[in-house]
Structure formats: C-alpha cells, structure tokens
Amino acid sequence: MVKVSVIIPIYNVENYLEECLDSIVNQTLKDIEIICVNDGSTDNSLDIINKYAAKDDRIIVIDQENGGHAVATNRGMDLAKGKYLYLMDSDDFVKTDALEKSYKLAEEKQVDFVLFQAINYDDDNDAYYKTEQYSMERVANEVQDKIFNYKDLDADLSFDITVTPWTKLYNREFVEKCGARFPEGLIFEDNVFFWEVYLSANRICFLKDHLFYRRWHGNSSTRAGDQRFIDSIKVGDLLVDTFKRFNILNGEYEYKLLNKLVKTNFHRFKKIKPEFQQMFFEVLKETYENWVNNKLSYDEIKDKLNTRNSFIFDTILDNDNNQVVLLSVENYDLKHINKKLLSSRSWKMTEPLRRFKYRFKGKQ
Structure with missing residues (x-):
C-alpha cells in the first residue's frame, strides 16, 4: 500500500498545471501515487499530464468527459489505494515537504485527518500574504498539539476551520467508512464534504505550518458571479x-x-x-x-x-x-449607518462643549 494517494481534478488549467505537478512529483515523501483526472479539458492540460506521466510512473492519468470538479474528485477517491488521501487543486501548489510532514504526524498521532495552514498567492500581483481564514491561528492556539474533535471546540472555532480539502491529509479508510462525498454538479461543494468529515472524525490534529499556496486569480468559479x-x-x-x-x-x-x-x-x-x-x-x-x-x-x-x-x-x-x-x-x-454616524457626530459635538463647561466652571 502506498502511503499517500494524491487526487488532482484537472480542467483547463494549462497556465498553472506544471507548477502544481512540479510541487507534487518533487515531494520529499516518495511513496505516493498521483491520480490526475482530466475532466474534459479543451486546452493543453491533458498533453501536460501525459508528458509528466511519461517520466514518472507514479502518475495515473484518467481522461473523462467533463462532469465537474466534484465528479472528478470522487472518481479519483474511488481509484485511490493509499493509506491517506490528499486532495489537490490543479491551479495551486504545495511545499515539497507537505506530504512528508503531514504523513509523519498522522502516523504518530493515529488521526482521522491532519489539518494544516495555507498561504494566499495573488497571481495578478505576484504577492504572498497570510489571512486568518487559511492560517486558522485561533484554532491552532486553542488545540495546540492535542488530539481533538468538534465536541472539544465551540461553534465559533469550528466555523473558523477552512472547509477547503487541500489543507487536510485524510485517512482513506476513515473517509470511506463515514461515506463522505462531494455533491456532484455543484460548486462550493467543499462545504458539504468538510462538515461530513469533520463531524464524523474522532481524532484530528493541527500541524502549525503553512504548507499550501492558494492561488487567487480571476478565473475562479467561486468568483465568477454567473448562474x-x-x-x-x-x-x-x-x-x-x-x-x-x-x-x-x-x-x-x-x-x-x-x-x-x-x-x-x-x-x-x-x-x-x-x-x-x-x-x-x-x-x-x-x-x-x-x-x-x-x-x-x-x-x-x-x-x-x-x-x-x-x-x-x-x-x-x-x-x-x-x-x-x-x-x-x-x-x-443605510438607516443603521446613519444612526451610527449621528451617534458619533453627537459625541463629537457634545464632548468639546462638556470640556468647555468644566473649564468655565473651574474659573468661577
């Protein structure tokens, strides 16, 4: 059994795919399989995958008609044989020691999944920046190096955990047992998979390390504003x-x-x-x-x-x-904004008058 199955659903990402694949094939953890599911790409994505597969026999290429991100991810999970699952996005990239660090911790703690941090990468401005959404510092400070599950955290902290699958290394047997799937035909589907897994898990641990780079660009489906x-x-x-x-x-x-x-x-x-x-x-x-x-x-x-x-x-x-x-x-x-402004303006007007009265009173 390989240690980690990396699932990469791919659709029209020729501009980013090589950086993604480089970050996976060069992982310091070598005992992995890389399942690339080409979801009916119409650009050169399939050619890029095949080029990498010709040089690396750990890469498994699945070519299918377009069914959406969830369909491609579910198919990859069905084919996975590794002890752990890592669900990668094809327009992002990870540190080369991400799988080794998360795998070692998962084995040491014997958890259902490992949670780790991510950094945002602004593709338009070539800039990296951290946010609470993906750093999850409040959660990290609360759980530290302890094993936990949702019952150990209040709802505020549970909702502070990012739902994205690429900040987790999942035990494959656990995922199969709880029956978590990505609802097909939808975007924002990460939410459903995350809560299914999170609420089912008995043992979770936090790896306080920014191992993943989340690329922000204008082509993201979750920012398109379409139907x-x-x-x-x-x-x-x-x-x-x-x-x-x-x-x-x-x-x-x-x-x-x-x-x-x-x-x-x-x-x-x-x-x-x-x-x-x-x-x-x-x-x-x-x-x-x-x-x-x-x-x-x-x-x-x-x-x-x-x-x-x-x-x-x-x-x-x-x-x-x-x-x-x-x-x-x-x-x-607008009414509530005006109410706040009036309240603030009232304070600014009365405070100088109040000070003047005190000064005037003092001179009497």
Whole structure:
C-alpha cells in the first residue's frame, strides 16, 4: 500500500498545471501515487499530464468527459489505494515537504485527518500574504498539539476551520467508512464534504505550518458571479440536512450555521450578474419556505438570526421581486449607518462643549 494517494481534478488549467505537478512529483515523501483526472479539458492540460506521466510512473492519468470538479474528485477517491488521501487543486501548489510532514504526524498521532495552514498567492500581483481564514491561528492556539474533535471546540472555532480539502491529509479508510462525498454538479461543494468529515472524525490534529499556496486569480468559479452562484443556496440547504442528521442543529451551532447561510446567500445574491438575480432570488425564497415548512419552524429560525439577517430573511419571504428585496435591505443598512454616524457626530459635538463647561466652571 502506498502511503499517500494524491487526487488532482484537472480542467483547463494549462497556465498553472506544471507548477502544481512540479510541487507534487518533487515531494520529499516518495511513496505516493498521483491520480490526475482530466475532466474534459479543451486546452493543453491533458498533453501536460501525459508528458509528466511519461517520466514518472507514479502518475495515473484518467481522461473523462467533463462532469465537474466534484465528479472528478470522487472518481479519483474511488481509484485511490493509499493509506491517506490528499486532495489537490490543479491551479495551486504545495511545499515539497507537505506530504512528508503531514504523513509523519498522522502516523504518530493515529488521526482521522491532519489539518494544516495555507498561504494566499495573488497571481495578478505576484504577492504572498497570510489571512486568518487559511492560517486558522485561533484554532491552532486553542488545540495546540492535542488530539481533538468538534465536541472539544465551540461553534465559533469550528466555523473558523477552512472547509477547503487541500489543507487536510485524510485517512482513506476513515473517509470511506463515514461515506463522505462531494455533491456532484455543484460548486462550493467543499462545504458539504468538510462538515461530513469533520463531524464524523474522532481524532484530528493541527500541524502549525503553512504548507499550501492558494492561488487567487480571476478565473475562479467561486468568483465568477454567473448562474452557478445559485449552487451556494443548494449547498447551504445540504448543510442544514447534515447538521440535522448529526443532531447538532441546535444551540450555538444552529445560530452560527443559520446566520452564516443567510448572510452568505444575500452576499452572493448581490454579487451575481444582473441577468441571474431574479432566478437566484426565486430559488432562495423557495429554499427558505422549505425550511419553514419542512425543516425548521419559523419561530426557531427567527430566534437564532441576528437583527439584520432576520430582516433579510423576512424580506425575502414577504416579496416576489428581487429588486424590492435588494432596495429594502440597502435602505435598512443605510438607516443603521446613519444612526451610527449621528451617534458619533453627537459625541463629537457634545464632548468639546462638556470640556468647555468644566473649564468655565473651574474659573468661577
């Protein structure tokens, strides 16, 4: 049995693929298999994979019709034979000792998965920078070198863990046993896979080392603002089902999840291209109606939402036109901004007067 199976779903990434493959084939951990799933690329990606495979017999090339990132990843996992799984993105790259370090820790601690840190790489400006989202310093400081699972962390810290699969080394037997899969035909699908694995895991450890480089570029599907943004609604609905199944859709987890979903859905509602806004809104309203009628009571939802998200939720349920909703929330936000400004202005105006009164009083 090889130590690590690296799964790389590939679709039209000819500009980045060689850097990705170089970072994998040159890993200091040599006992690996590299499963490259070409998901119907129309550029030179397949030629690049074949060129590397001709020089390295650890590379397995799978060429299939385009089915999406989730389909390609699931197929790679089905073919994997390694003790551990590493799920790589084809436009990113890793440090050459990433697999060796995470594998050694996984073996030492006998965990379901190892969690490690990542650095952002701005491809347009050739700049590297760290963020809390991928460094997860709060989580690292809490767990340190201890074995933990979700029951050991509060909901805030659990939601601070990035859902991306490329910051984890998974025990393959554990993943197969818990049945975690990427929901096919959707983007933002990492969320569902992460929570399925995270809530199933009994033993997790944190490797405090920035081993992965997350490339930011304009071609990312999660930034496109096209019709696929509607997938975020569907993914959120799947998360509600997942949390209910694990019996944690209550208390602080319910509060965090519902507020996160309402906030994120509205953010993407604003960011989606105008021609898709009404379609997005209709799916969103139907989903929220389904929550109220079939999954959670209206009172339960309202009890968990903060003031702004509660207003957004009600406005979506009470209207049929996307522009009315957008303008209503914009007006709500402007009122609260004005209230803060007036409060701040009032303090700035009264404070000098207060000081003047004290000085004047002192001279009497």
